[in-house]
Amino acid sequence: MKAISTYIIALAGLMGVVSMSSCKKALEEKPYSFYSPENFYRNESDAKAAINGVYNELYTYDLYLQPFWNMTILDDDHVSGADWFLGTTGAGNPQAYFGWDRPWVGCYAIIARANTVLENVVNITNIDPDIKNRILGEAYFLRGWAYFQLVQLYGGVPLRLKSLSAENPETSVPRATVKETYDVVINDFKAAETMLFPLGHAKAGEAGRVNQGVAKAFLAKTYLTMASGASTGNVTVRGGTDNGYYTYVKDVVKGLEGLDAKAYYTLARDKANEVMTNGPYSLTTSWKDLWSIAGRNSKEQMWELQSLAGTAFVNNxxxxxxxxxxxxxxxxxxxxxxxxxxxxxxxxxxxxxxxxxxxxxxxxxxxxxxxxxxxxxxxxxxxxxxxxxxxxxxxxxxxxxxxxxxxxxxxAFFPLLRYSEVLLMYAEAENEVNGATLAAYNALNAVRGRANASNAPANMTPEQFRSFVLAERAREFNLEGIRRFDLMRWGIYLQVMNKISSGQNNISKVRSLKNLLLPLPLNELNSNTAIKGNNPGW
Structure with missing residues (x-):
């Protein structure tokens, strides 16, 4: 099966037509050509080109060519590197990095393009109904994914669920609350779940496209993120300058106060269990093979950013x-x-x-x-x-x-979702709902067993198990852009980072309250009069 990058490349010449709603400023929707949605969205080929245009934004210098992974991988307690590279984002000073505003821009470009697909593909009649449904599901998923990134990085953000038009001309939109933003994420992932095909279905699409299992897993991840953010209690983390074990009283993530954490953990556990029970996914037996060229798009690599040597679809x-x-x-x-x-x-x-x-x-x-x-x-x-x-x-x-x-x-391929994360999400959620049950241990030990690590210590308390799973996620997803989000959602980011102070290679790990959220782009603050100020400290 051909990867999606092949199809994006083949249709790159149509990007100006496809991306009528895309631009380099958030919330601004400027046509790239004289073609309008009315005379472009005519058949199945047009619909496929349009959804490829949404995926295409992932490959830009807004997102995975560098800025998105730079802003997420380089800012945690387990990363070090050359001062010339980590001296900005990696040292808690993202505004000194050239791409500091690009994740916002890239996510809103995806949202704008997805809105155009949702509004126009639905009206196409010259198309296989199953493919039409799948394309709409992909658009819902990608819009939900973009809002999921935005709310974690910036807090509540402006919600734009329709394209700018004569009927919807307002460009200044106030920020929604954190909970309102998560509600959009959940609704979009739910819509995608019902419209996408499972992996292996003849009409699920090429490798690199999202499918039903990916939508279910990200829905579980959203519930898990909200649940852990709203939880109270203690978390023990290995770190500091002496690599000792330190117990922290977690902070409730701002905007998630009063949320029923156990209810959301139950939703996360049940949705992860659906993927584990009904999905065709499995762990790659060999850790080394998982990261080989032959190991790409395996049943563990549920969603990978595709690349193709010798084209524009590469990264560094x-x-x-x-x-x-x-x-x-x-x-x-x-x-x-x-x-x-x-x-x-x-x-x-x-x-x-x-x-x-x-x-x-x-x-x-x-x-x-x-x-x-x-x-x-x-x-x-x-x-x-x-x-x-x-x-x-x-x-x-x-x-x-x-x-x-x-x-x-x-x-290089970049892992956007691996099956091992589904297993660890299940283990974490089951523990928070019922304690360290056999089912929670089985999911955790499946990940450890593949790595040839010993089984997790028996008879852990819920707090011990919680801390162990968090550490296991760090071991499993090292330098995959997950650790920072884990520290943030558990409300221990500042405590863990400042316990280190100056890290290996003299990279500063000192952080302040402003580092809990990224700064909003200046273009957004200047053009959107409904936003009255930047995130705290910026």
């Missing part, structure tokens, strides 16, 4: 995250402290971290220095660490399997 993930890079060495790695949170036999570090590599300049380096017996001499090659911080870099393999590692922009 491989250059920044891999041990050997066009920079010489990569610019992002996981910290020594986090590396030490894995068991020695855990394949997520045994096979998932570069232990022996050669830089672009030809230097042979092994990691970590304290395991020299195992890694200093391998296959007759001596890897000579200098003892400096240059050598103490735990580079992950996740983005290194590309067609050509010697180019800056290559075809």
């Amino acid at each position: 993930l491989s250059a920044y995250f891999s041990a050997r890079s066009t920079f010489g060495q990569g610019a992002v790695w996981t910290t020594n402290n986090h590396y030490n949170d894995y068991e020695d036999a855990d394949k997520r570090v045994l096979e998932g971290v570069f232990h022996n590599y050669q830089t672009l300049q030809g230097t042979y380096i092994f990691y970590p220095s304290w395991q020299a017996t195992q890694y200093k001499v391998v296959n007759g090659i001596t890897y000579n660490n200098t003892g400096s911080t240059t050598a103490e870099r735990a580079y992950v393999i996740k983005y290194s399997s590309v067609a050509d590692p010697n180019v800056a922009n290559s075809d």
